[in-house]
Each structure stands twice: as structure tokens, then as C-alpha cells.
Amino acid sequence: MSCLRETPTRYRPQKGHTFLFQDDGDGHLYIIITDPFSIEDDDDQRVVVVNFSWLDAEWRKCKLDEDEHCFLSGPTCIKYEYMKVWRAEKIRRAVMTNNVPLYRDVSTELLRKIICSAFHSRQVDPKKFKHLNNNVDYEDYCGDDFDHLNS
Numbered sequence: 749m750s751c752l753r754e755t756p757t758r759y760r761p762q763k764g765h766t767f768l769f770q771d772d773g774d775g776h777l778y779i780i781i782t783d784p785f786s787i788e789d790d791d792d793q794r795v796v797v798v799n800f801s802w803l804d805a806e807w808r809k810c811k812l813d814e815d816e817h818c819f820l821s822g823p824t825c826i827k828y829e830y831m832k833v834w835r836a837e838k839i840r841r842a843v844m845t846n847n848v849p850l851y852r853d854v855s856t857e858l859l860r861k862i863i864c865s866a867f868h869s870r871q872v873d874p875k876k877f878k879h880l881n882n883n884v885d886y887e888d889y890c891g892d893d894f895d896h897l898n899s
Contacts, residue, residue: 751818753850759843760784761795761836764859766819766851767843769799776800777819779826779854781863782883784836793836796880798862801827810865816858819851826862829871833879864890 765780776799784793803811803823810826842848854862866872867886 751851753852755843755846755850759840759850761839761843763795764853764856766817766854767839767848768851769842769848777817777851778832779859779862780839781859781866782880785879785883787879794833794879795836795839796876796883797832797834798826798828798866799830800824801830809869809871810862812858812861817852817854826865827871828866828869829873831866831872831876831880833876860889 761780761784763780763783766777768775769778778797778799780795780797782796784795786793800812800817800820801824803825809828812820812824812826814820814822814824839848843850863880863884866877866880867890872880
């Protein structure tokens with residue numbers, strides 16, 4: 749089964765979707781961790797995204813095993829300091845013009861791990877954390893079970 753998804757005839761970015769974006773020459777698989785939301789005084793919808801990164805010694809938050817998503821091929825983590833808030837329309841257009849390929853969605857459990865770890869990360873920029881906090885219910889993703897997610 750391929751990790752790539754076919755380009756749909758219509759597309760709307762949603763929480764859990766993944767896409768490969770060329771960012772400063774490096775391609776990273778990005779994960780959308782909020783549904784589209786609006787910012788006051790701006791009609792454009794936005795989403796919060798994070799990306800998979802190679803695991804190195806200093807990054808211990810949200811370690812991922814390669815069996816957690818088909819794109820992963822070695823030790824991986826989420827580096828929350830690189831969290832981004834992007835216009836949903838930018839992603840939609842890039843997908844619809846085949847400039848950005850879609851990959852399989854993350855599983856419910858992996859999405860939960862990524863979001864809950866973001867809430868507990870000290871690397872998240874406060875301005876970006878505000879968008880996460882305002883658009884994702886902590887209890888839905890963390891509850892009392894945070895400790896087992898990073899074990």
C-alpha cells in the first residue's frame with residue numbers, strides 16, 4: 749500500500765492530514781494539527797502544522813518509531829520550535845496544483861501523541877501556542893494519559 753494519496757478533485761486541509769512541502773530546499777512531511785480556524789479581523793482560515801524531523805540527542809519530546817507512519821524510515825521526532833501557522837488556502841492550492849503531494853493521514857493515536865506533546869513542549873513559540881490552545885481541546889488529546897505517550 750502506497751504512502752502517497754491521490755490528489756482529490758476537491759481538497760480542504762483537516763487535522764491529521766499530511767503533505768510533503770519543500771521548505772528551504774529540504775522536503776519535510778508536515779502534519780496539520782488543528783482544523784482550519786479564523787483569526788480576528790482576517791477572513792483567511794489558518795491551520796497549525798508541525799513536521800517530522802530526524803531524531804538527534806537533544807530532542808527527546810515526541811519521539812516516533814518508524815512503524816507509526818508510512819513516511820518514517822528511521823528515528824524521528826517533532827521539533828516543536830518549528831511549529832508553523834499557515835493559511836489553509838495556501839495548502840489547498842498547492843495540493844490542487846500537484847505542487848504538494850498528500851500522504852496518508854496520521855493515525856488517531858499518533859495525532860493524539862503529537863498534539864499532547866505540543867501542549868507539554870517548552871519549544872513552542874507562545875504566539876503559535878495560543879492558536880493551538882484556542883483551537884484544540886487539551887482534554888480531548890491529553891486527559892490524564894500524557895505520561896504513557898512518551899514512554
